[in-house]
Amino acid sequence: MRGLLLVIAALMPGPALAQAYQCSLPDKVETPRPIRPDGPVRKTPVATYVLAASWSPEYCRNPRSAASMQCSGRNGRFGFVLHGLWPEAAKGPPPQWCSLTPRPRPETIRSQLCMTPVPWLVEHEWAKHGSCMAKRPETYFKVSNILWRSLRWPDADRLSRKKDLTAGDLREAILAVNPAWKRDQIGIETNARGWLRGLKFCYSRRFLPRRCERSEFGTVDGAPLKIWRGL
Numbered sequence: 001m002r003g004l005l006l007v008i009a010a011l012m013p014g015p016a017l018a019q020a021y022q023c024s025l026p027d028k029v030e031t032p033r034p035i036r037p038d039g040p041v042r043k044t045p046v047a048t049y050v051l052a053a054s055w056s057p058e059y060c061r062n063p064r065s066a067a068s069m070q071c072s073g074r075n076g077r078f079g080f081v082l083h084g085l086w087p088e089a090a091k092g093p094p095p096q097w098c099s100l101t102p103r104p105r106p107e108t109i110r111s112q113l114c115m116t117p118v119p120w121l122v123e124h125e126w127a128k129h130g131s132c133m134a135k136r137p138e139t140y141f142k143v144s145n146i147l148w149r150s151l152r153w154p155d156a157d158r159l160s161r162k163k164d165l166t167a168g169d170l171r172e173a174i175l176a177v178n179p180a181w182k183r184d185q186i187g188i189e190t191n192a193r194g195w196l197r198g199l200k201f202c203y204s205r206r207f208l209p210r211r212c213e214r215s216e217f218g219t220v221d222g223a224p225l226k227i228w229r230g231l
Helices: 002-011 106-111 119-128 137-149 167-177
Strands: 020-023 048-055 076-078 080-088 186-190 196-204
Touching: 048 137, 080 119, 080 137, 080 196, 106 119, 106 137, 119 137, 167 186
Parallel strands: none
Antiparallel strands: 020 076, 048 080, 048 196, 186 196
16 A cells, blocks of 8 residues: 555645645644444455545535534635545445544644544544554545545636536536546535535545446536535
8 A cells, every 4th residue: 555655646746735725724623522433333345445525615505514614714715625535345335433443643633624624524534434444543644635635626616607517517627637537437426406515536446546336426427516606
């Protein structure tokens, strides 16, 4: 794994934290309450990966989210943010909840917040997903960060104004700034009303782009798409 990640890091463009319009880290982060599993332990072999991104303005439409770091504006404004890196199984349900320990240190959580501006979610992603692919939180976040920083993001604000926007238009915009990827390697998640919720980038076990499974691909190219700007 280490050798592959070094190759990816060497080939990727210059650093980028996320699509954060502005971001300032809090001075300190208190350790969140211990995470409680929301499902059974599954220590199945890892076959592939999905890097999941969320569209922050859509999440922040919910008034109950207004006071959070992600939505309040006190620490910045965000576009696409890193939800997490998810190991997948060759068949059946993915591995999950392999270990709740060791817990990420507060400084480790803080270092992630311009990519994932939700402190509890940082630990949740490690415990639910990362513990099934790495022994230490720092290793999991290092892998996630290298993959995340290798991606570039289209101007979703401008794209949202396009007449008769479709999911295919968004995929085309992503491909234009990420020429190493192909259309069938990028998943799009929308809600029941057709608003963009997030993206999925599908990787092989060797951390190379792969064709997404049907459930990962999500919204088909011809489907109408709406993007909430919220900024």
